Amino acid sequence: MADVNRQFLLKSRPVGRIRESDFEYREQPVPVPGAGQVLVRNIYLSLDPAMRGWMNPGQSYIPPVAIGDVMRGITVGRVAASNHPGFAEGDIASGLLGWQDYGVAEAKHLEKVSHGLPMTASLSVLGLTGRTAYFGLLDIGKPEKGETVVVSGAAGAVGSVVGQIARLKGCRVVGIAGSRDKCAWLTGKLGFDAAVDYKTGDLERDLGEHCPNGVDVFYDNVGGETLDTVLRLINTGARIVICGAISAYNATEPVPGPYNLRMLLVKRARMEGFIIFDYRDRYAEATAQLAQWVEEGKITYAEDVVDGLEQAPKVINRLFDGANTGKLIIRISDEP
Amino acid sequence: MADVNRQFLLKSRPVGRIRESDFEYREQPVPVPGAGQVLVRNIYLSLDPAMRGWMNPGQSYIPPVAIGDVMRGITVGRVAASNHPGFAEGDIASGLLGWQDYGVAEAKHLEKVSHGLPMTASLSVLGLTGRTAYFGLLDIGKPEKGETVVVSGAAGAVGSVVGQIARLKGCRVVGIAGSRDKCAWLTGKLGFDAAVDYKTGDLERDLGEHCPNGVDVFYDNVGGETLDTVLRLINTGARIVICGAISAYNATEPVPGPYNLRMLLVKRARMEGFIIFDYRDRYAEATAQLAQWVEEGKITYAEDVVDGLEQAPKVINRLFDGANTGKLIIRISDEP
Numbered sequence: 001m002a003d004v005n006r007q008f009l010l011k012s013r014p015v016g017r018i019r020e021s022d023f024e025y026r027e028q029p030v031p032v033p034g035a036g037q038v039l040v041r042n043i044y045l046s047l048d049p050a051m052r053g054w055m056n057p058g059q060s061y062i063p064p065v066a067i068g069d070v071m072r073g074i075t076v077g078r079v080a081a082s083n084h085p086g087f088a089e090g091d092i093a094s095g096l097l098g099w100q101d102y103g104v105a106e107a108k109h110l111e112k113v114s115h116g117l118p119m120t121a122s123l124s125v126l127g128l129t130g131r132t133a134y135f136g137l138l139d140i141g142k143p144e145k146g147e148t149v150v151v152s153g154a155a156g157a158v159g160s161v162v163g164q165i166a167r168l169k170g171c172r173v174v175g176i177a178g179s180r181d182k183c184a185w186l187t188g189k190l191g192f193d194a195a196v197d198y199k200t201g202d203l204e205r206d207l208g209e210h211c212p213n214g215v216d217v218f219y220d221n222v223g224g225e226t227l228d229t230v231l232r233l234i235n236t237g238a239r240i241v242i243c244g245a246i247s248a249y250n251a252t253e254p255v256p257g258p259y260n261l262r263m264l265l266v267k268r269a270r271m272e273g274f275i276i277f278d279y280r281d282r283y284a285e286a287t288a289q290l291a292q293w294v295e296e297g298k299i300t301y302a303e304d305v306v307d308g309l310e311q312a313p314k315v316i317n318r319l320f321d322g323a324n325t326g327k328l329i330i331r332i333s334d335e336p
Numbered sequence: 337m338a339d340v341n342r343q344f345l346l347k348s349r350p351v352g353r354i355r356e357s358d359f360e361y362r363e364q365p366v367p368v369p370g371a372g373q374v375l376v377r378n379i380y381l382s383l384d385p386a387m388r389g390w391m392n393p394g395q396s397y398i399p400p401v402a403i404g405d406v407m408r409g410i411t412v413g414r415v416a417a418s419n420h421p422g423f424a425e426g427d428i429a430s431g432l433l434g435w436q437d438y439g440v441a442e443a444k445h446l447e448k449v450s451h452g453l454p455m456t457a458s459l460s461v462l463g464l465t466g467r468t469a470y471f472g473l474l475d476i477g478k479p480e481k482g483e484t485v486v487v488s489g490a491a492g493a494v495g496s497v498v499g500q501i502a503r504l505k506g507c508r509v510v511g512i513a514g515s516r517d518k519c520a521w522l523t524g525k526l527g528f529d530a531a532v533d534y535k536t537g538d539l540e541r542d543l544g545e546h547c548p549n550g551v552d553v554f555y556d557n558v559g560g561e562t563l564d565t566v567l568r569l570i571n572t573g574a575r576i577v578i579c580g581a582i583s584a585y586n587a588t589e590p591v592p593g594p595y596n597l598r599m600l601l602v603k604r605a606r607m608e609g610f611i612i613f614d615y616r617d618r619y620a621e622a623t624a625q626l627a628q629w630v631e632e633g634k635i636t637y638a639e640d641v642v643d644g645l646e647q648a649p650k651v652i653n654r655l656f657d658g659a660n661t662g663k664l665i666i667r668i669s670d671e672p
Contacts (some may be wrong), residue, residue: 013485060602061397061601061602061603078424080362085665132371161436164462167417223597242600244601245597245598248598256592256595257564257592257594257595258593258598259591260593260611261559261578261581261593261594262559262581262584264578264607264608264609265579265610266396266397266609268608268614269609270606270607270609271604271606271608272600272604272606272607273600273601273602273606274601274604275601275604282667
């Protein structure tokens with residue numbers, strides 16, 4: 001075991017885009033777990049758009065990361081020492097262990113990983129983003145066979161899984177993504193019925209073309225103009241799942257809601273937000289189902305793994321630049 | 337029976353506020369009902385904010401009123417002639433019979449009125465607005481005992497009934513209205529727990545004061561800044577019922593949605609629109625329950641009845657000026 005715990009702390013709250021200088025690098029001794037606690041050597045760190053919100057001041061669905069605290073993040077790694085009978089040295093565990101080499105947590109805040117997929121899957125298709133796709137689409141969107149499902153941020157870790165689940169449920173699936181390559185991947189590899197490049201085309205026209213029967217479910221990761229445009233195309237009784245609004249996360253001025261909000265009235269539609277942490281008690285259900293689909297070859301997942309904890313403060317902006325496809329992950333140390 | 341049918345036709349589509357010149361007055365012979373049809377002498381005409389939308393071009397949840405057509409409106413009156421066994425001369429009937437003395441309709445598009453309340457109740461507490469309150473609150477808002485329900489446009493025909501139903505369901509009820517007198521009426525006569533005058537106070541502060549436990553259900557008739565403000569105060573799992581957005585009906589520029597829309601995500605909240613016409617099959621349920629509550633003295637309803645069909649083109653703007661309390665109704669002719 002190394003004798004140093006490299007950490008990134010939150011140094012300042014970003015205004016707009018995250019700067020590397022918003023983080024402070026520090027080296028500390030490896031922590032010692034207390035009674036009932038577990039020490040985990042982090043191997044992979046998940047980078048997620050939600051982190052931008054956690055860096056803002058003020059209470060949201062969870063408290064902000066305090067200035068001077070280790071930056072919050074979900075990791076997966078190996079148990080290095082355990083004072084709890086539920087975990088043994090060498091077990092694979094995942095939890096909110098932060099941007100650092102070693103994290104300590106109460107056993108009840110950790111998940112023991114037992115699936116047969118690569119370890120990174122615990123941060124992607126079987127982790128936060130896969131579960132977010134699963135519960136948001138099925139519990140909030142409630143797609144029915146034959147309906148049209150549109151997903152924004154479709155080449156992202158959440159959107160790409162949303163679309164594939166919707167296909168498995170017998171829906172017509174149209175993705176919105178930010179490049180020709182991403183669109184080609186969605187239709188060529190993931191089985192989307194169509195994909196629309198919002199950067200080069202006319203979103204309303206292109207989406208209208210590919211949704212000849214209108215939109216029944218819109219799974220939105222983007223917000224802003226994308227949401228506004230899709231609202232024009234919704235059917236009576238449509239469901240709009242608000243998973244995120246990445247287009248506004250770096251905004252420095254207040255961002256207006258959709259000009260077409262009245263479509264909720266005209267179309268008797270429902271718009272609903274959710275937070276994945278509320279589904280904690282049902283994580284096992286999602287993990288089991290998603291693992292089965294992956295093993296059966298019914299769901300493909302992509303990961304963008306970057307080497308080195310020191311890259312995290314820079315690489316996180318890929319999420320806001322639309323520069324990655326699939327799940328953005330930092331490799332902190334070597335397996336196993 | 338008179339030998340003239342006075343009518344107001346839609347002459348031009350309003351830009352912004354409705355002008356009297358948007359209507360054309362015409363006198364026609366009294367129509368003769370065809371096979372299976374019923375002729376009704378209109379006695380009362382309901383004036384509703386939704387009419388502003390019906391005057392706009394373009395398909396909404398129902399087609400727009402065509403230029404040159406009799407202006408659409410719900411009336412109640414006496415059957416003057418019937419070619420359908422379900423209606424006899426002298427029966428009281430209600431339907432979309434328009435801004436005119438006499439309307440003809442298929443029997444299936446008319447409701448026979450049999451309640452014991454005054455005839456106007458068919459246009460107010462037992463009609464469109466009462467039913468809108470009933471289904472919107474109970475089916476979409478789903479208030480639970482002990483929750484806090486906020487209603488905007490609270491002194492209007494819909495809002496005033498929403499608040500009283502919510503009280504009957506054991507909720508804390510806070511109204512938003514546009515004058516001190518309206519607020520005094522809500523708390524003094526209708527049993528609202530509190531009422532806030534949005535014109536004179538600081539809505540967020542005042543509402544916050546009267547909703548110490550936050551807002552669980554928001555029944556919104558107003559939209560715009562009101563909706564934006566209430567979003568700041570919603571609780572986890574809140575439901576926002578979009579019944580209308582009267583603040584925007586006369587807008588001549590696109591109106592942005594709420595800046596605080598992200599609260600749907602943070603609070604896992606649901607925002608949902610509905611159209612009362614979808615509840616046609618359940619009208620009888622609402623009418624029976626509302627009539628019982630009125631007869632038991634549990635619901636009070638107010639009407640603002642104006643004499644003379646010729647007043648309709650001018651008086652309709654009271655709805656947008658906040659100049660009326662309760663249901664705005666035109667008396668076209670004398671009872672019985």
